[in-house]
Amino acid sequence: MLSFKKPPPSGNTGLTGLARLKQGLARARSGLGAAFAGLFRASAVDETLLEEIETLLLGADAGVEVTQTVLHSLRTRLALGELPDGAALNAALRAELLAMLAPSAQPLRIPSHIRPFVILVVGVNGAGKTTTIGKLAKQLQQSGHSVLLAAGDTFRAAAMEQLQNWGARNNVPVIGQPQGADSASVIYDALQAARARGADVLIADTSGRLHTQSNLMEELKKIKRVVSKLDPAAPHEVMLIVDGTQGQNALAQAVQFHQALSLTGVTLTKLDGTAKGGIVFAIAKKLGVPLRYIGIGEGVDDLREFDAAQFVEALFGE
């Protein structure tokens, strides 16, 4: 197995971006892919083959419903005589999965007429919000934007220090207040600062919260309201961070956060291990919220735009 892993704190392993992506995805590939390789050489498609596909999709966290939908469609085509061999099945399966994701794969774009462009980052505890913000700040900066960060996680111990650390790493200012402060007011202050400084993008961190905690979900709604007082169109992006190692509960998260906040983007983290992140199929199918990025490591460069073809490819192998 390739050993691409824990970058030093500086976040640079010396690998080029593409090489890292390939290594990260190689891992996803080796699971599904290896198993599929044999399947697709089969000269005839039978029920056993379909069951194998079921196994593989379920094992990738695609969930029962999505898996059944895919299988149903494959079975229908099989009955119609459209899938004579493993290769045809392979093509049909890829097409099916890609069709589910492709419409949702919409990269985040910062229109030049919106200043500051406000990104509110939300998600359950430990999903990777703060880390993703650190990575995103660097990407945006590299594409020529001036960035400001708001330390809206006023609850978790040392959350502000963590973000400040990312800020320092990227040379990006961080606006924050001590632990226990009101998150909405921190973010409001930061937006005012962003305006005063003429920053292009403000990225606001928030405390992790489970979607079942109604009071904390209300707090997020309040943050949204408060921000919109300064700019009725803000926040321009409400991005949910989903931990890619999580299973079916991630769909519940997406549904609840969407209901509360009208999400405009989803980012999937921690895809550098063996987890496949198959829950995005269900999220895309059910909510159609744009899929923005994938996280493939803890380093500052380990963020990629979500690419549907690549994602599906990663499930299959070459």
Place this chain on the structure above:
Amino acid sequence: MFDTLTGRLARTLKNLRGQGRLSEDNIKDALREVRVALLEADVALPVVRDFIEHVRARAVGQEVMQSLSPGQMLIKTVQEELTALMGERCEDLALNVAPPAVILMAGLQGAGKTTTAAKLARWLQERKKKSVLLVSADIYRPAAIEQLRVLAAETGARFFPGSTDQDPVQIAQAAIQHARTQFADVVIVDSAGRLHVDDAMMDEIKRLHQAVQPVETLFVVDSMTGQDAVHSAAAFNAALPLTGVILTKADGDARGGAALSVRHLTGKPVKFLGVGEKTTALEAFHPDRIASRILGMGDVMGLIEEAEQNLDKQKMENIAAKLKKGKGFDLTDFRDQLRQIRSMGGVGSLMNKLPGMGQVPEAVKNQMNNQDTRRQEAIINSMTPEERRKPGILNGSRKRRIAAGSGAEVQDVNRLLKQFEQMQRMMKQMSQGGMAKMLRAFKGRLPV
């Protein structure tokens, strides 16, 4: 969110009525539904397969008990097997070594290791009267050391500072050395999150383990983990001699199938559940409860059984009747409720079982955590009957007397009164229904 298992089974099990024995044939469809339920709960596929085979073998040929329908009989078997597989209740840590006893936390990124380290420190101090030293060997995640420092201060545990330019193994060793000179009973070593495929990092934690020789090596797992749990658990179990598992973030609505996967793969006991972000949010692990939860049938069998055994229906009906008559809900009623709640396995488990309880303000749920109910009851016990009927008369000096009488602070008394008011409001809202009616409504929904 998901169709509950019982809802699903209702459909397939209808045909089972009137059959005296479970057979391969008559449980086939039902077992398929059990499989779906387990998958939706994120039990890993290979584990699901093993489990279904296991249940099939146990169930076929079983005589259906007089009092049960064949469907109920199968559910009972499923539930029992799952509970058995989840292992014994095992809320303890092996600390019988020459101090300091070392506990090593391990797991993936963001699982909850640092928070749980602080929770354990608190638990050890408060329940086991141990002096605890916390040390962070996480030199990677920004501000990870600072996070543990803040949490240590909050729990009153000692903290050994390290810095990110040091080697994690050296930091941990220095901490243990320090603990010796300070006569600390326990050292909890927090480690950086790592992916099981990260060879360098897995190697690091092996070295860490070797160097600190922990009596407990705890694998911390997020209860929302998906299918990947089999891979990570197997790899951590192979790399380290794990002694137990802690399941975190169980305060949400995740069905927690990862618990079964991890248990199945490691064979190690689940020792605690993390049920919140606060350092007090650590609970004992109950195999039967997690089994119901995984099966998504906590709202039926579990509740009915517990209710039958524990619920003093008469008392609840009395409260309901009283409310109906327009009489107020007073502190005596509140105390009865607290007792009921405790006897039913605590607020968390109760709330999660009752439909409609999702509407209960989170604040109420949060404030009424299980250990609190005893303390609250003590406070109410220190009041006079008149005070219980008319909490309005509680002035400063009465509150001071009550606090002194129950070993609490005045602010605890105030908090209790606030909770009582919230509950009073809620009871008013529910007064049409009341607990008793809610329970009846449930029974009506029992599909099998």
